[in-house]
Amino acid sequence: MKKALITGITGQDGSYLAEHLLSLGYEVHGFVRRVALEDPTRRFTRLDHLLERITLHAASLESYPSIFHIFSKHSFDECYHLAAQSFVAESFADGFSTMNTNINGTHYVLAAIRELQPGCRFYFAGSSEMFGKVRETPQTETTAFHPRSPYGISKVAGFDLTRNYREAYGMYCASGILFNHESPRRGYEFVTRKITSTVARIKAGHASELRLGNLEAKRDWGHAADYVRAMHLMLQQSEPDDYVVATGETHTVQSFCERAFGKAGLDYREYVKIDEKFYRPAEVDLLIGDSSKAHRELGWEPRYTFEQLVDEMVETDLAEAAGSADAPHTLAGGIS
Secondary structure (H helix, E strand, O other), X not given: OOEEEEEOOOOHHHHHHHHHHXXXXXXXXXXXXXXXXXXXXXXXXXXXXXXXOEEEEEOOOOOHHHHHHHHHHOOOOEEEEOXXXXXXXXXXXOHHHHHHHHHHHHHHHHHHHHHHOOOOEEEEEEEHHHOOOOXXXXXXXXXXXXXXXXXXXXXXXXXXXXXXXXXXXXXXXXXXXEXXXXXXXXXXXXXXXXXXXXXXXXXXXXXXXXXXXXXXXEEOOEEHHHHHHHHHHHOOOOOOOEEEEOOOOOEEHHHHHHHHHHHOOOOHHHOEEEOHHHOOOOOOOEOOEOOHHHHHHHOOOOOOOHHHHHHHHHHHHHHHHHHOOOOOOOOOOOOO
């Protein structure tokens, strides 16, 4: 039985990846902050149905000793490094914490693996935000990076660290350059979940408007459940490499609103208000990925369409809003 460690296991991607690996017969372990272990009801909402089947370890990405300790006590075949400060708007508000967590955390995990378990295969969660001010469209594995946020910069650094450990030490280190991927488990601070949760609150009579930033921003949105399959496939290849994971389709924030409100029988134009405070200091206007390499070498294809993704998110939030008037509704609306 293979053993896998997931950092960021309590997040959207971590929970879907844990499910996927368990379905393949893996023994699944995860890093969590100690405070999460002390407050499982609130912190493990995405993992409630899996807690009896996974093993959790207290560790912090800011603490190399805590990471080193876990690797000294347990051996793993694969490590999926998903944990990060991943909300772009927050990275502008607190760039220091974003850099510290995302860059040093990645370095600490890589260093511990090299020291203690050099045979463990390592996956780094890259991001389309690394491309930023894009040099070409669509973006591929060879497109130059020009990040436009502290988050994007931190991910470029993590990508370079991962590649350096692969080239300098011969370790199996692969990076997935993942474009935006959403689901009903997406955090409420991200624009897609803000849209679908507010649609549900409006439908239930708990809200009257939705404030957003740039409706013309375009993104390549896929489903997180599809993208974690690609993560696993990357670590099953004979040689490590880097892969773009994307749908190859682009949609505006406005089109996301149209679909989400329409699913609830509403007209977005009656409820969406533009608020300049949700614009980024440096906007990324168009991201669309070319995942031909992943299709060709990994045999990966997305299963969800854009419409199915939005519909699933709205349906889930409608069900939640019908049962509670207290769902989050005063969250940031920048693109992430």
